[in-house]
Structures are given as structure tokens and as C-alpha cells.
Amino acid sequence: MSTQSNRRRFLAQMGAAAAGMALPTSRVLAVMAGPDKRKSRVVITRDEALTHGRPAEHRDLLRKLLDAAMQRLTDAPDAASAWRQVFDHGDRVGIKVNTLGLSTQPAVVDAIVAGLRKAGVSAEKIIIWDRFDVELDAAGFTLNKSVRGAQCRGTDAERIGSGYQRQIETSGRIGSSFSRIVAEEVDALISVPVLKDHNLAGVSLGMKNFYGAIHNPNKYHDHHCDPYVSDVVSHRYIRPKWKLSICDGTRAQYNAGPGYHPGFAWPFGGLIVSTDFVAADAVAADLLDAQRKEKGLKTLADDGRPAKHIATAGTRGLGEANLARIDRIEV
């Protein structure tokens, strides 16, 4: 009797374990590959209304657009299940914004937080972060270091230097201390860059955004930031945790970045969303190049600053950099 009971329990446990292992794998595969199993999927969602007024005036519209993009990305029947396909309710999620120069719009981040809540992620498990408090504040984010609600803070929020790990991590050619937020406090990451030009890297998008996770980004801008960007995002603190890239194109800039230059501002009025962060950057860089051509400027490559880091990331198998192999979907 006891033997039968144990065997049955054993079999049940094995079955449960197998199901548990199979579930996330199939979920990830479904999201990564989309309906066309060979192609990475990038969803571009735009609305003319976003080009007028301030993005903060369009919070509801941004939520709708983002939910629609997530549904299209995952082929889920509704927004909640779309978000659930990418995030688990137990995830501690770090939203890495970009507040240098033309910065991520808080309204876009609000839409992301709303989406995560649909996946069952509690607000207390969400951290909106960048390098410094002062930069977040200047970009219009409301700092929140309390235990209630989504936190919003810089890496150096508490004490000078305390926000970075004490030891140096190496990855490829880089040697850096990583932000404790990305290293210790979160297990899922969303990169929310701005669709913008960069005078050295060519573009400053989702991958380059993680320069804000290391203490010494100034050391890695030679050779168009290549291969340093790939080195940073390849690190174990970032690559396994990075689940979603949402490029904020509500306000874009096609030249003279990353500082804000009104003369090169571009009211793109949309978002670029993908679970393949290399594909998202490749499509965004292509959009910037198209806009540059339209405005009579040289392409990034002809301007002597090709976005080499995207190609390198593709070569290293971090994602798809070949535009011909990316399923670009406009919503």
C-alpha cells in the first residue's frame, strides 16, 4: 500500500515537473518566434494623435497602443494574456529608462507598468531606474523609494557609490561594476530607450541603453561602441533577464544625438516593441536612417558612424540583426 502510494506520488511529481519545464519553454518559443517560426517579430505601433501635444496628454492612447502591440507580438487573444506570455506574476521587473538628452517619456513607462499589472506583477516588484536620481527627476519622473507602489530611483539613490557592486565584472572587453538594481534586485528587464541618434554609436537604442547599468560607460565609446555594447548586454546580469524592448518613439531625434536638438526632432508618434532586442534595435536604426535620407542627410554609415554594435550582436547570436529575417509588423 505504502509502496503504491509512493510510486503514484513519484509519478505525479515527475509529471508536474515535466509540465513545469515544458511550459516556460513553449511560452518563450512562442513569443520569440511568432507565427513565422523562422523570423523575429518587431511590432511598430503609431498614432497620429501622439504627434500633437505632450505625450502625458495621451496616457490612455499609449496604453491601448502598447497593449495592441503586445497582442500582435504574442498572438494572444487579449492584452492580459499577452503580457502574461512574457512576464510571470512573480517576476521582479526592472524598467531601464533613458534620461540622457532626449529622455524616455514617463507616460510610456506608465503604460508599461499598467501592462505588467495585467500580467499579475505587483507594483511593489517594479523598479523604474536609470543612473542617477537627478537625471530621473529632470526627465519628469516622480522618484519613489518607498515600499508602496512601483519604485523609481537612480542607481546611486541611497549613498554615493553604494548603488554599484563592489567587484568588477568582466564580459568580453569590458570590466565594470554593475548597478545593484540590475545585478541583485530584479530578475526581468525591460529596456525603454528613445528612438534617437548618437554621435559615436550611430544610434542610442535598447542595447546601448544598458550602458547606464555600468559604472564606467565613458570608457567604452571608442570604435562606435563596438563590441562593447554587445559585451555589456551579453553579461549574465542582462541577457538572461532581458524580456522586452520598447523603444519610445513618441518624440524621436534623427541627428546630433544624444543631446536634445529641436532642429532634428522627429514626431514619430509611436512605439517599437519586440522580445528580440537586437531585432528591435535593427528596425529602429533602419527607421532613423530612412528619416535621415528623407531630410537630406547622409545615412549613418555614410556619415562615418555605422551602428556596428547591432550587427555584432547579431553575429554573436544575441538576436536577429538581419532586416530581411525580421518580421516587421505595423499596427
Added chain:
Amino acid sequence: MDDLSNMFFEPTRRDVLRWGVACGAAGALCHATSASTMAQDVASGLELTGPKLEGVARNEAMFWEKLDEKKVKCVLCPRECVVADVERGYCGVRENQGGKYQTLVYGALCSANVDPIEKKPLFHYQPGTTAFSIATAGCNIECKFCQNWQISQFRPEQVNSVLVTPDRLISACKARRSPTIAYTYSEPVIFYEYMHDTAALAREHGIGSVMISNGYIQEKPLRQLCKHVTGVKIDLKAFTEKFYVDSCAGELQPVLKTLEILRDIGIWLELVVLIIPTPPRRRSRWPSGWSSTSVRTCRCTLRVSIRRTGSRTCRGRRYRRLSGAAGSRSMRVCTTSTPATCRCTPARTHTATTARKS
């Protein structure tokens, strides 16, 4: 047979006591030695108190050029960073704000100590005196064997600093009876403006200034600085471009050029050649024409470093070979860490009198 006998050896009480005393003495000796060997400058407390700096200490930078689209080109060091608006140069302490280049570390001291001058190391510059030694965050190269990486490889916002104006620094230096201010620990070239102003003021007060540097600086700023400083020590990291590129993210040629310029100026100059036990390096080749007996060279061996592990003290063949290579060029070679045991015979020693004259 001996091994077996050792295995079955039964110690007496006297043996145990003898070993205990021996071990205790050895332990104490090791502790004292390692404490001084492993001590890092950044671990020392600040000699100065002052308003704790929140953020950065902005001041207009020297040696930069305006470019289009609010970009600037820094011409302080050979790197010549082209920096876009809101971005920083390689050193991490010079920032473009709206098309104007600023230093972020003017008077932002993250380290200040009164050290023996020999700790710089300057073995022939007023030996036996002290140097009021200061540093800010930042460096314009990135040595994988850096010992002070906790300040040199971090940005000003990431280290604790106090704000100290040049005149306050002079007062503090006088109060501690230090005849010299040493700009050291990290890389003084990156806090050039502060060093320049302080050295000029210090000279008026009869206080010397020594720059302890990697020599990665352009000619114009170097010549201007040498009007005020009284001595320079240059770290020659290696003798090959490859080593500079691979291990320091820098270049050898600009450093050699700096050495030539310093020799032309005639300022007090000492060289330090760091010996790193691994990896193997090519045979040392001194720059041609370097046979002046007025240049002193000393060896420093690697201690605690940033990205290099498994290092050990080097006293072996390579050490002797390097000494020989330098000696064969008639250079004065100091291979010790204390002037008392130094066997080199300097042509002259920089004294307080010569410091004032120079």
C-alpha cells in the same frame, strides 16, 4: 624513508613551544609587511574636512575646441575625445554642457594624505620630506593592473569627495609643514585645471608641486603646467605599443613624447617602470637617446590590481634583466623601495633650494 620518519615523528612539548613562537613571529612579520604592501591610497582617510560634495564641482575646462552641433573636441590628452552635448570624455570627469566643456572635479578631492615623498615614488626629490598628496576621481587610461581603481576608474558622482579650494589646500599643506603638494593616486592630468591653479598659487607660497602621472598629456598643456610644478614623475607602463593598447587602453608614443618634452624643459623628472610578473613581455628597449644621467628610474612591483589576478611579487630574472637594460644605457637605476637602502648614485638630488630655483 625520511618522509615516513616525518610522518611518525612525535613532537615534544619543547618542539611545540618552539614552533609556536616561530610561527607567531613569522605571522607578526608577515602582517606588518603585508599591511604596508597591500595598503591602498584610496583606503586612507581624507586629511581634509570640508563640505561634502553632492553631485559634481563644475568649472570651465581648459584646452578644448568648439565643433558643430554643440560638439567639442578635448585637446588636453592625446585621446582627443570628440564629445557631444550632455556626454563626457573618456576620463569621465569632463562634460559637454550645451557646447561648453566643463571639468566636474575642480577641487573635488576624494583622497588626501600626508605621505613620505618616497611613496609617490620620488626617491631623489627632497628625500626624507613629506608630500601633501591629493586626488580626484577619474583617469584618462584604463590599466588592468591599476591599484587605485576604486577612484581612478570611477566617475565623480560615484566616490565620496570634499570640496577644497586651492587656497584652502595651501593652508592645509602649510599647517602640516609639507614642503610639497603631490598630485597623485589617480591621474592628475584629468584634474588639470585644479592642479594648474593650485600649483601656481603654491609656488607663490614657496611650496613645491609634483605631478605623479602616466604622461598621457598633450604638449601645450604640459608646457603650460611645467611653469608651475617643480617636479614630475612619469609611470612608464611598458616598452611596447601592444602592451599599452591591450592592458592600458592607451598608446606608448604620446608618453615617450611627453618624456622628450619634459627633458627639453629641464624640469625635475623621475621615471617609474612598473614590473608586472605576468604576462611575459618583450625585452625592454629604452627610447633612443635616453642616456642622460639626470633621469632617475625606479622599479615598482605589482600589488593589488583591478582586473589582473594571480599576481605575485617579481624579484626574478626579468627584474634583473630590466635593471640591466636600463643600467647599460647609463641610467641611474633605483631598485629599492626606500632611499636608505638605495644604491644608485644620483648626479644630484632635488632639494628645497633647487625646488625654489627651478
